Amino acid sequence: MIKSLEDILFNACKNKVGFYRSEYFKIWFHKEYPDMIQHHLLGSYTSIKTSDYCSIPVTHQQHQIAESDKSQFAIDNLPLMLQAMIKYIIHLENKIKELESETIQTN
Numbered sequence: 001m002i003k004s005l006e007d008i009l010f011n012a013c014k015n016k017v018g019f020y021r022s023e024y025f026k027i028w029f030h031k032e033y034p035d036m037i038q039h040h041l042l043g044s045y046t047s048i049k050t051s052d053y054c055s056i057p058v059t060h061q062q063h064q065i066a067e068s069d070k071s072q073f074a075i076d077n078l079p080l081m082l083q084a085m086i087k088y089i090i091h092l093e094n095k096i097k098e099l100e101s102e103t104i105q106t107n
Helices: 005-017 023-032 060-068 070-076 078-106
Strands: 037-040 055-058
Touching: 005 070, 023 037, 023 055, 023 078, 037 060, 055 060, 055 078, 060 070, 070 078
Parallel strands: none
Antiparallel strands: 037 055
C-alpha cells in the first residue's frame, strides 16, 4: 500500500521522537491549559504514548478529529506543538532566573 506524503512525514517524525515521560511537563501543561485535553500529537506505539513534550492542548471534539486522521491532524498542528514547547522552555528559563536571583540574594 502506498502511503500518502502526510503518512510518510508523520511516521518519520514519530520514529525519531522517543518515549520521554515528564511529570513536571504534565503538571505545567494542565496548569497552562486547564480546560483542554493533553493530546500526544505523534500518537503511540502499542499503547505507549510518544514523548509528553510533543503534546498539544485540544478540546474533546478536536481529540476525536485527531483520532480519525492522525497524520493530517499532526501535520496541521505541528506549529501548535512548537508553541507549547516554546512556552514550556520560557517557563523553565524563568524558573532558572528565579533560582539565580535567589542565589545572588543569599550570597
